[in-house]
Amino acid sequence: MDEIGRNYLTLALNIDRHFEGVVDAYYGPPELKAEVEQGEPRALDALADDAGQLEAAIDASDFDAQRKDYLTRQTRAMAAIIRNLSGDQLDFVEEVELYFDITPQMVDEAVFEGAHAEIDRLLPGDGSLRERVIAWEKSVELEPDLVGPVFNLALQESRRRTQALFGLPPGEEVSLDLVEDKPWRAYNRYLGGHRSRIELNTDVPARLYATMSVVTHEAYPGHHTEHAIKEYRLYRQQGRAEHAIHVLGPEAVLAEGIAVSALGIIFSDEELAAFLRDELCPLGGLPDVDTERLIGMARALRTLRTVVDNAALLLHRDGRSVDEVQKYIEGYYLSEEKHVAQAMQFIQIPLWRSYAFNYTVGEELLAPLLEGPDDVANFRRLLSEPFTPTRVRQWVEERRGDTKT
Numbered sequence: 331m332d333e334i335g336r337n338y339l340t341l342a343l344n345i346d347r348h349f350e351g352v353v354d355a356y357y358g359p360p361e362l363k364a365e366v367e368q369g370e371p372r373a374l375d376a377l378a379d380d381a382g383q384l385e386a387a388i389d390a391s392d393f394d395a396q397r398k399d400y401l402t403r404q405t406r407a408m409a410a411i412i413r414n415l416s417g418d419q420l421d422f423v424e425e426v427e428l429y430f431d432i433t434p435q436m437v438d439e440a441v442f443e444g445a446h447a448e449i450d451r452l453l454p455g456d457g458s459l460r461e462r463v464i465a466w467e468k469s470v471e472l473e474p475d476l477v478g479p480v481f482n483l484a485l486q487e488s489r490r491r492t493q494a495l496f497g498l499p500p501g502e503e504v505s506l507d508l509v510e511d512k513p514w515r516a517y518n519r520y521l522g523g524h525r526s527r528i529e530l531n532t533d534v535p536a537r538l539y540a541t542m543s544v545v546t547h548e549a550y551p552g553h554h555t556e557h558a559i560k561e562y563r564l565y566r567q568q569g570r571a572e573h574a575i576h577v578l579g580p581e582a583v584l585a586e587g588i589a590v591s592a593l594g595i596i597f598s599d600e601e602l603a604a605f606l607r608d609e610l611c612p613l614g615g616l617p618d619v620d621t622e623r624l625i626g627m628a629r630a631l632r633t634l635r636t637v638v639d640n641a642a643l644l645l646h647r648d649g650r651s652v653d654e655v656q657k658y659i660e661g662y663y664l665s666e667e668k669h670v671a672q673a674m675q676f677i678q679i680p681l682w683r684s685y686a687f688n689y690t691v692g693e694e695l696l697a698p699l700l701e702g703p704d705d706v707a708n709f710r711r712l713l714s715e716p717f718t719p720t721r722v723r724q725w726v727e728e729r730r731g732d733t734k735t
Contacts, residue, residue: 335571357522358574407579422646431580488550499562518553552589587692
């Protein structure tokens with residue numbers, strides 16, 4: 331481990347003592363973590379100095395340009411977190427930009443209206459659109475005793491396809507765990523050693539249409555796959571210590587973009603419909619479900635999840651009241667009250683409030699790379715190389731330039 335890598339790990343672990351959750355996973359040297367956890371937390375002004383010295387050392391290093399860019403932007407994100415913790419209140423948009431190397435934008439409400447129109451087409455009938463959606467969602471809920479078997483079958487098939495396209499590190503493994511009282515539907519707890527624990531929030535009913543998106547997002551070829559491949563190649567094989575930790579920063583935009591895009595990389599629409607019709611729906615006790623409607627509804631409802639982006643901006647940038655923002659979400663979300671409350675909770679938690687944009691922006695950022703004949707090859711690079719949003723934007727521009735010549 332080089333000195334820069336060690337100092338990067340130490341800085342992140344020290345920040346996590348002030349703001350728990352900044353470090354999402356750590357599988358580096360245990361003695362380093364134990365050393366950081368001894369005694370009182372290091373003072374914030376000292377950590378600010380550490381971040382400045384680390385960035386200067388990265389700039390003076392002989393690392394390749396890609397590694398320098400990754401380390402620099404991750405370190406700048408940590409410096410911004412230290413500023414916030416020190417009472418230097420960042421403007422909300424500035425916070426998102428410094429933390430994640432992206433600029434948040436309001437989603438055009440016409441996008442939500444288009445999703446509503448598509449849902450109205452897919453679910454004709456009496457009652458309000460919200461009432462029809464809630465009734466349909468209940469019709470595709472899994473019985474509690476079938477959640478495990480259905481998710482495990484989805485994991486097996488997604489893993490098989492991921493292994494065939496990208497390969498997986500030796501000994502990699504995913505386990506499932508049921509949890510409750512969380513502000514999210516599912517979460518990947520990366521444990522290191524190419525192992526993950528996927529936590530499913532039982533407060534959110536397990537619905538058949540969400541099974542494949544959750545599994546591909548959290549496991550294959552989403553978060554677990556990316557983490558395992560990068561741990562294996564960048565940390566274990568190349569000794570890059572910065573890949574022995576997951577810390578809040580630009581890497582999260584890439585991680586969420588990869589995860590949101592994962593389903594479409596390993597399944598065509600026709601393949602997904604066949605797998606749902608022939609295997610997953612019968613196992614889930616719902617053999618007569620219209621799979622085309624299932625896929626269409628999953629897409630439309632996923633589009634409506636981006637309402638959270640606008641809600642975060644209205645609340646934190648524009649200063650709207652909590653009641654106003656909650657009504658805004660209710661107007662577009664087409665979901666039960668408890669799920670609206672869950673969305674509000676998500677954007678009010680300091681750790682997550684600026685994170686909300688990573689899903690939408692991450693997907694949009696990667697979209698030009700994941701269309702056309704190079705989609706699998708480009709996805710393979712994203713799984714194994716240390717990109718930042720800035721680097722991806724440069725890659726997209728280079729491809730556009732190549733197309734014009």
